[in-house]
Amino acid sequence: MFSTTLLMGVMAGGALGGALRAFMARAGARYWGDALPWGTLVANYTAALVLGALAGGMAQSQAAGLFWAFAATGALGGLSTVSSLAQQALSLWQESRRRAACAYLALSAGGGIVLAALGYTLGDAVALGGGV
Amino acid sequence: MTALRFYLSVAAGSALGAGARYAITLAAAAMIGSAFWLATLGVNLAGAALMTAYSTRAAQSPGGALARWHAFWTTGFCGGFTTFSLFSVDAVVLWQRGQPGLALGYVAASVAGWLAAARLGQRLARS
Numbered sequence: 001m002f003s004t005t006l007l008m009g010v011m012a013g014g015a016l017g018g019a020l021r022a023f024m025a026r027a028g029a030r031y032w033g034d035a036l037p038w039g040t041l042v043a044n045y046t047a048a049l050v051l052g053a054l055a056g057g058m059a060q061s062q063a064a065g066l067f068w069a070f071a072a073t074g075a076l077g078g079l080s081t082v083s084s085l086a087q088q089a090l091s092l093w094q095e096s097r098r099r100a101a102c103a104y105l106a107l108s109a110g111g112g113i114v115l116a117a118l119g120y121t122l123g124d125a126v127a128l129g130g131g132v
Numbered sequence: 133m134t135a136l137r138f139y140l141s142v143a144a145g146s147a148l149g150a151g152a153r154y155a156i157t158l159a160a161a162a163m164i165g166s167a168f169w170l171a172t173l174g175v176n177l178a179g180a181a182l183m184t185a186y187s188t189r190a191a192q193s194p195g196g197a198l199a200r201w202h203a204f205w206t207t208g209f210c211g212g213f214t215t216f217s218l219f220s221v222d223a224v225v226l227w228q229r230g231q232p233g234l235a236l237g238y239v240a241a242s243v244a245g246w247l248a249a250a251r252l253g254q255r256l257a258r259s
Contacts, residue, residue, distance in 0.1 A: 018146020047217035080216035086180035116220035
């Protein structure tokens with residue numbers, strides 16, 4: 001069901017996550033160079049790991065609440081990005097850095113899924129242990 | 133643009149993008165039910181195309197309105213609208229539900245689709 005409170009939660013989380021992603025993208029370019037878009041990669045990895053843990057650790061009923069709207073849909077959704085990822089991969093490809101473009105896509109998708117699965121397993125284990 | 137203005141633009145755009153994604157996901161869930169991954173895929177394809185289309189157009193007139201709103205609409209709106217975290221978790225959940233073929237197909241279609249959507253956005257903006 002649509003709720004204005006949940007929408008506000010999503011938007012607040014989205015603002016925070018987006019600003020953090022922009023900061024990480026800039027910091028990554030400054031400190032780790034531009035061989036690959038490291039900042040965006042780390043932002044996506046972090047969001048995949050944490051969202052995996054939340055999805056594994058929370059029951060379906062809890063996923064409808066304000067915490068989920070703010071943290072999962074908003075903050076982690078805003079921290080992660082596909083649009084920048086796609087644009088960066090396309091730019092690498094068009095700059096004739098095709099191996100880097102393929103490596104970036106493979107590292108993003110492969111690493112993100114492995115981290116989400118790892119987070120899911122951890123979250124599930126903690127929830128079963130009564131920690132959540 | 134100062135750093136503060138940049139981050140505020142991104143935050144505002146990302147809030148709007150995340151809110152739009154939330155509304156679309158809710159509407160999609162009501163219509164397509166259990167095929168939750170379709171909504172994620174659709175949102176991500178649309179965001180990738182909009183990102184490159186906007187950037188391409190903005191680069192054509194560096195002093196223009198589009199260029200001034202670049203951070204808000206690209207890093208902000210498109211970044212907040214699209215979601216990589218949900219893509220990753222969708223793939224894990226499909227696998228967990230005993231649908232490994234669908235999970236692999238979803239991942240392959242997503243990665244190829246993101247790149248194709250980015251290329252399409254660029255093309256449309258140039259024409």
